Amino acid sequence: MKLLAIESSCDETAAAVVEDGRRVLSSVIASQVQAHIVYGGVVPEIASRMHTEAISGVVREAMQQAGLTFTDLDGVAVTAAPGLIGALLVGVNYAKGLAYAAGLPLIPVHHLRGHIAANYITDPALAPPFLALVVSGGHSHIVAVRDYTDFQVIGRTQDDAAGECMDKSARAMGLPYPGGVNLDRVSAEGDPSAYALPHPRVDGRAYDFSFSGLKTAVINTIHNAKQKGEAVSVPDLGAALIETVADCLVGNTMAAAEAFGFDRIVLAGGVSANSRLRRRMTAACEATGRRLWMPRLDLCGDNAAMIGAQGYYEAQSGHFAGLELNAFATMPIDAAEFGETRSN
Ligand code: KG4
Ligand code: ZN
Numbered sequence: 190m191k192l193l194a195i196e197s198s199c200d201e202t203a204a205a206v207v208e209d210g211r212r213v214l215s216s217v218i219a220s221q222v223q224a225h226i227v228y229g230g231v232v233p234e235i236a237s238r239m240h241t242e243a244i245s246g247v248v249r250e251a252m253q254q255a256g257l258t259f260t261d262l263d264g265v266a267v268t269a270a271p272g273l274i275g276a277l278l279v280g281v282n283y284a285k286g287l288a289y290a291a292g293l294p295l296i297p298v299h300h301l302r303g304h305i306a307a308n309y310i311t312d313p314a315l316a317p318p319f320l321a322l323v324v325s326g327g328h329s330h331i332v333a334v335r336d337y338t339d340f341q342v343i344g345r346t347q348d349d350a351a352g353e354c355m356d357k358s359a360r361a362m363g364l365p366y367p368g369g370v371n372l373d374r375v376s377a378e379g380d381p382s383a384y385a386l387p388h389p390r391v392d393g394r395a396y397d398f399s400f401s402g403l404k405t406a407v408i409n410t411i412h413n414a415k416q417k418g419e420a421v422s423v424p425d426l427g428a429a430l431i432e433t434v435a436d437c438l439v440g441n442t443m444a445a446a447e448a449f450g451f452d453r454i455v456l457a458g459g460v461s462a463n464s465r466l467r468r469r470m471t472a473a474c475e476a477t478g479r480r481l482w483m484p485r486l487d488l489c490g491d492n493a494a495m496i497g498a499q500g501y502y503e504a505q506s507g508h509f510a511g512l513e514l515n516a517f518a519t520m521p522i523d524a525a526e527f528g529e530t531r532s533n
Contacts, residue, residue, distance in 0.1 A: 190263045190504065191255075193287070194497030195248065197280030198272025198300050199326070200231045201490070202243040204251035206262075207497025210306070211313040215254035216494040219243040222367060229366050230356070237275035244283050251493070259291040266500025269297035269510070269527050270517035271327070277516035285512050296500045297510045297527035299520060300491075301328055302340070304457040306499035307488040315482055320451035322442045322470075323522075325458035326352035326369075329398050329438070331445045332522060334455070337502035340523040343445050344396025351434050352460045354400035358407040358430050362423045372427045373463050379428030384410060386433045396445045398437055403430070428465070435469040443473050455482045462489035 191214070196203040205216040221239045225231050252258065267284035268277065281297075288295040305321050317337055323330040329351045331344035349357070352369050359368025364375065386406050391397040407430055414421045446454060454474055460466065461484055474481040488495060510527045 190501060191257065191261060192264045192266045192296065192497045192500050192504070193248070193251065193262050194266040194298070194493040194500055195244070195280045195284050196268045196300075196303070196491055196493040196496045197240045197244065197276050198268045199276060199491055200225060200236050201492070202240045202247050203491060203493035204244075204248045205493035205497050206251055206255035206257060207310075207494055207501065210498045210501030211309055213310055213494045213497070214257070215251045216492060217247050217251045217254065218492055219247050226366050229360055231273070233273045233275055236273055237279060240276055240279035244279060248283070248287070259287070259293070262291065262293055264288075264294040264296050264500070264504055266296040266298050266496050266503070268300045268303060268496050269514060270299055270520035272300055272516075272518065274516060274518040277518070281514060281516045285514060289512060294504070295510050295512070295514060296504050296508065297514055298496045298500050298503060299522055301325070301330065301458070301522045302338075303495040303499045305332070305334060305455060306502070307457060307484040307492070307495040308455050308482045309498045310488060310494055311485045312482055315455070318451070319453035319455045319482070320442065320446050320449065321455040321457055322438060323457045324351045324438060324460035324466075326350060326356065328458065329400070330522065331396050331442055333449060333451070338506040338508065342521065342523055343449065344394070344398065344441055346398040346400060347391050347394075348399055348401035349404060351398070351400055351438060352458070354404045354434065355430065355460070357404050359427070361408045361411055362421070362426060364423070369460060369463065372431065373465070376424050376427030376431055377464065379422070379424030379426070381425070381428040381432040383422060383425035384429040386429050388433060388436055396441050398441065400434065400437070403433060431463060431465045435466045438466065439469045439473045442470075443477060446477075446479060452479045453482075454479050457484060459490045462486055
């Protein structure tokens with residue numbers, strides 16, 4: 190089954206052709222990063238407009254690279270939630286038009302399910318069940334993946350996502366957008382023990398996260414140093430922040446794995462590109478005899494190949510949508526119900 194997949198939930202316009210959920214025939218990503226840098230973050234209106242400008246060319250290039258025409262396809266998969274609503278609508282409406290014109294089934298895909306599915310491309314032998322840590326700019330979830338379309342959220346952030354915490358802290362340290370990426374780079378040689386940051390916990394909810402207090406602690410550290418006329422070491426403070434975030438993410442994931450009996454762990458989402466987090470997860474899994482999967486670096490951030498991978502399994506489960514499909518800014522990963530379910 191060959192699917193054209195479209196992703197436009199944030200600041201990348203992406204299209205890909207994926208066969209049977211595992212084989213990427215083409216993958217094209219038009220990044221808007223340069224347009225948002227001057228604002229220090231994604232400006233939703235600019236994102237929507239740039240998606241509109243880019244989408245036709247990106248889809249055309251994905252089809253050309255795959256060497257296919259629309260009649261060779263078996264369906265159109267599209268990210269329909271969660272994300273910036275104006276940005277999502279560009280992809281959803283384009284996919285609807287294409288599905289209608291080419292007479293193809295339309296398959297809505299939940300963005301975070303797509304991030305998890307990036308691992309099916311990285312390792313074509315990987316199959317559920319496993320426990321996933323999904324960490325992106327907007328979400329931090331521990332999810333039991335019982336089957337390809339059967340999810341149970343075990344832990345989530347009560348406030349900021351891990352990526353958001355790192356992006357905003359990086360901004361306070363004077364690093365340009367996208368903060369998490371630059372923080373990873375500049376803190377590579379930093380000494381994490383140079384700064385003591387709090388390890389926020391959520392009372393009574395062992396698998397939940399809270400990162401907003403950590404962000405505040407970083408901002409206070411910078412302000413206090415400024416008031417005393419002292420310099421802040423960005424590499425050291427960055428390293429301390431990432432190690433603290435990793436303590437929380439890895440600690441809760443391992444506790445959930447123990448409690449729910451998972452010996453297979455999967456990392457997913459933009460933050461899974463972080464080098465310290467990858468090292469820490471690898472070490473924790475090795476120490477406890479668990480097997481770890483991490484997405485290939487080029488599949489960690491937003492892309493359409495992962496949407497095509499998950500789209501295949503949604504189609505196998507009969508999860509299609511009609512032309513009334515809408516986009517949703519928020520939607521739980523365990524209830525990604527966009528429309529009709531039909532046997533195929
Ligand atoms: O999944 P993603 O590309 O977009 C969303 O769905 O949100 O994740 C973006 C997030 C941003 O917060 C970005 O700073 C973070 O992932 N990120 C990183 C790294 N690469 C991307 N954070 C830390 N270290 C990285 N290497
Ligand atoms: Zn994402």
